[in-house]
Amino acid sequence: MKVNASTYNVHVGEGVFKALEELLASDKYKNSNIYIIADENSVEHCLPILLDEVESLKEAGVLQIESGEENKNLQTCIDIWGALTDGNVDRKAVVINLGGGVIGDMGGFVASTYKRGIDFINIPTTLLSQVDASIGGKLGIDFERLKNHIGVFNNPQGVFAHAGFLSTLSYEELRSGYAEVIKHGIIADADYWKKVKRTDLESVEDWDDIIFRSIEIKNKIVLEDPTEQGARKSLNFGHTIGHAIESSFLGIEGKHLLHGEAIAIGMICEAFVSYKIADLPLNELDDITDYILALYGKQDIDISDEEGFMNYLKNDKKNQAGETRFTLISRVGNYLVDKQVSQDLIFEALNFYKKER
Amino acid sequence: MKVNASTYNVHVGEGVFKALEELLASDKYKNSNIYIIADENSVEHCLPILLDEVESLKEAGVLQIESGEENKNLQTCIDIWGALTDGNVDRKAVVINLGGGVIGDMGGFVASTYKRGIDFINIPTTLLSQVDASIGGKLGIDFERLKNHIGVFNNPQGVFAHAGFLSTLSYEELRSGYAEVIKHGIIADADYWKKVKRTDLESVEDWDDIIFRSIEIKNKIVLEDPTEQGARKSLNFGHTIGHAIESSFLGIEGKHLLHGEAIAIGMICEAFVSYKIADLPLNELDDITDYILALYGKQDIDISDEEGFMNYLKNDKKNQAGETRFTLISRVGNYLVDKQVSQDLIFEALNFYKKER
Numbered sequence: 074m075k076v077n078a079s080t081y082n083v084h085v086g087e088g089v090f091k092a093l094e095e096l097l098a099s100d101k102y103k104n105s106n107i108y109i110i111a112d113e114n115s116v117e118h119c120l121p122i123l124l125d126e127v128e129s130l131k132e133a134g135v136l137q138i139e140s141g142e143e144n145k146n147l148q149t150c151i152d153i154w155g156a157l158t159d160g161n162v163d164r165k166a167v168v169i170n171l172g173g174g175v176i177g178d179m180g181g182f183v184a185s186t187y188k189r190g191i192d193f194i195n196i197p198t199t200l201l202s203q204v205d206a207s208i209g210g211k212l213g214i215d216f217e218r219l220k221n222h223i224g225v226f227n228n229p230q231g232v233f234a235h236a237g238f239l240s241t242l243s244y245e246e247l248r249s250g251y252a253e254v255i256k257h258g259i260i261a262d263a264d265y266w267k268k269v270k271r272t273d274l275e276s277v278e279d280w281d282d283i284i285f286r287s288i289e290i291k292n293k294i295v296l297e298d299p300t301e302q303g304a305r306k307s308l309n310f311g312h313t314i315g316h317a318i319e320s321s322f323l324g325i326e327g328k329h330l331l332h333g334e335a336i337a338i339g340m341i342c343e344a345f346v347s348y349k350i351a352d353l354p355l356n357e358l359d360d361i362t363d364y365i366l367a368l369y370g371k372q373d374i375d376i377s378d379e380e381g382f383m384n385y386l387k388n389d390k391k392n393q394a395g396e397t398r399f400t401l402i403s404r405v406g407n408y409l410v411d412k413q414v415s416q417d418l419i420f421e422a423l424n425f426y427k428k429e430r
Numbered sequence: 431m432k433v434n435a436s437t438y439n440v441h442v443g444e445g446v447f448k449a450l451e452e453l454l455a456s457d458k459y460k461n462s463n464i465y466i467i468a469d470e471n472s473v474e475h476c477l478p479i480l481l482d483e484v485e486s487l488k489e490a491g492v493l494q495i496e497s498g499e500e501n502k503n504l505q506t507c508i509d510i511w512g513a514l515t516d517g518n519v520d521r522k523a524v525v526i527n528l529g530g531g532v533i534g535d536m537g538g539f540v541a542s543t544y545k546r547g548i549d550f551i552n553i554p555t556t557l558l559s560q561v562d563a564s565i566g567g568k569l570g571i572d573f574e575r576l577k578n579h580i581g582v583f584n585n586p587q588g589v590f591a592h593a594g595f596l597s598t599l600s601y602e603e604l605r606s607g608y609a610e611v612i613k614h615g616i617i618a619d620a621d622y623w624k625k626v627k628r629t630d631l632e633s634v635e636d637w638d639d640i641i642f643r644s645i646e647i648k649n650k651i652v653l654e655d656p657t658e659q660g661a662r663k664s665l666n667f668g669h670t671i672g673h674a675i676e677s678s679f680l681g682i683e684g685k686h687l688l689h690g691e692a693i694a695i696g697m698i699c700e701a702f703v704s705y706k707i708a709d710l711p712l713n714e715l716d717d718i719t720d721y722i723l724a725l726y727g728k729q730d731i732d733i734s735d736e737e738g739f740m741n742y743l744k745n746d747k748k749n750q751a752g753e754t755r756f757t758l759i760s761r762v763g764n765y766l767v768d769k770q771v772s773q774d775l776i777f778e779a780l781n782f783y784k785k786e787r
Contacts, residue, residue, distance in 0.1 A: 147508065158574055161744070186543075189570060189581045213546060217515055224546045225582060387518070 083232040086281035090126035106166045107133040110180040112140035115172040118241040167192040173199035174206035181212035185227040198238040200250025204287035209295045236280035249333030257290040263406035306410040315339025317385035337369040342422040347401040440589040443638035447483035463523040464490040467537040469497035472529040475598040524549040530556035531563035538569035542584040555595040557607025561644035593637035606690030614647040620763035663767040672696025674742035694726040699779040704758040
């Protein structure tokens with residue numbers, strides 16, 4: 074299966090490795106050096122499978138970096154730029170990002186800025202990166218504790234999503250990625266939302282179908298609005314409050330939230346805001362809240378420092394002229410962008426989450 | 431006068447400041463914060479003129495950095511990104527680069543990567559940046575002693591070239607910028623070349639005409655080939671050997687060459703190579719050599735370390751698969767790209783330069 078994403082294709086399911094082999098065998102890359110960027114996890118669990126399946130990667134260089142969001146920073150970029158420079162890597166070279174969102178975002182940024190840009194290919198290995206980060210062209214690194222603060226928009230030459238890699242993930246990581254799948258249903262497709270809810274995460278038989286449908290939804294939105302002037306903002310549902318929650322947990326020793334766990338909380342809160350000011354029917358708010366709480370459980374969020382929490386919210390890239398803008402839903406499957414929400418309502422929503430069940 | 435450069439305009443001569451005022455007053459920038467990036471020289475000599483002419487810039491923030499190629503690096507980017515972050519600068523903000531090539535290249539790169547890209551405008555203040563660096567979308571910084579090694583292609587929202595700023599330059603800086611004017615004549619326009627040769631640099635009456643024609647030539651080439659797959663390589667004439675000479679001088683205490691001074695040497699050497707393998711007529715080689723030597727004098731270049739010099743050449747971004755590619759001329763006004771040149775011929779050309787007169 075493949076999805077056409079303007080200048081490149083996203084391949085899913087059977088035949089992904091064959092499609093990758095064909096791309097690498099094309100005239101364009103005939104004399105190109107290939108460098109695989111990976112972390113210790115993808116080197117251990119995914120690289121052997123990849124090398125076994127794709128003959129032409131046997132000679133590729135491997136640049137291993139340390140895993141973790143805390144390494145998605147300029148210093149790691151400097152290390153990779155330095156390795157490419159020391160290897161006399163020229164403009165015809167191609168970089169393959171083998172890993173989750175950190176590898177894809179940062180590897181893409183490094184490739185897009187090395188000698189003003191060399192080609193890169195994404196092989197996402199987590200559910201989160203397969204259904205979200207690896208497509209859409211958002212690249213970057215964290216800077217001064219702000220997520221993806223430095224970066225560019227640029228597309229890969231191809232994305233190859235192999236569901237087999239998901240078996241190397243923990244249940245928590247899988248569930249974290251699933252938050253974006255849930256979001257795709259809620260903002261764009263009520264039927265998909267029904268299917269998503271019925272799926273038992275611990276015994277999924279056909280990941281390919283889910284990955285494919287999520288990529289289709291995201292891709293359609295991104296093609297309509299690549300630089301996030303309008304439609305693309307729909308993908309921010311759950312992410313305005315979710316990112317602030319994620320940031321607020323970063324400050325607490327030993328209490329790390331995965332991205333999707335924070336977005337799950339954000340989706341409940343933003344559904345509540347949607348119920349309050351965007352006519353979301355009460356039964357749909359209940360439906361979203363019940364399902365997400367059942368799947369993710371409840372986190373003990375601390376919102377006593379209102380000002381601190383609002384600072385996290387205000388640093389969001391989506392904001393303009395100091396105003397916090399939200400993406401809301403009027404029904405499951407229908408979004409509204411650029412909605413102003415008062416600080417009072419934001420905390421009413423957070424308290425709604427805290428009090429549920 | 432203005433030149434249309436696909437997505438933006440380049441303004442030259444009378445009315446540049448009025449055109450800038452109009453751009454800043456457009457709906458797009460109605461609520462935008464404006465930040466001027468400048469160095470101590472442009473802050474002293476150019477900023478007062480700009481603020482006097484453009485009312486809407488009175489409230490703009492000024493980010494002052496230290497002048498010099500040695501500061502065109504990641505650390506300065508980190509300082510500017512940090513200042514923008516601390517100022518809570520949002521995506522609607524616009525950056526104005528007021529200065530020479532260093533400010534334009536680095537300020538454009540910083541703007542293009544801050545929050546995945548905010549708008550920027552160029553106000554080039556040197557001849558070199560007015561006729562060359564401020565248009566064409568090549569942005570970046572130096573990395574590990576390699577020029578423009580990290581960067582992106584991205585266009586400004588407008589370029590405003592005010593010849594009045596040139597009166598603040600030394601003769602050497604003016605002459606350095608003039609090397610690109612000479613190049614434009616040699617690669618693209620034999621009539622312009624005649625005019626360029628007749629011009630007395632110390633008493634130019636109408637810089638606007640020269641700036642305008644050079645921008646027209648460069649713009650036409652860039653529009654034809656924005657990402658340097660073919661035609662744009664013509665702009666590299668003189669720069670393959672010129673960059674290597676520039677790099678080799680960086681290592682010598684107290685012997686600094688300006689960019690144009692190195693390119694002048696490169697143009698003589700590459701004209702000689704053109705005479706040897708691209709049928710450039712001898713009288714045209716003589717014409718180019720005589721004129722450039724008369725204007726720039728002769729530098730004492732040290733080419734005894736052949737291997738060292740070849741390493742500088744090989745690090746050129748234009749190279750592919752380890753091969754050094756040259757842009758040559760078959761006549762003044764006609765270029766040829768991607769020509770392979772042997773190491774022997776490169777040193778024959780360098781010795782030709784050393785022995786002339």
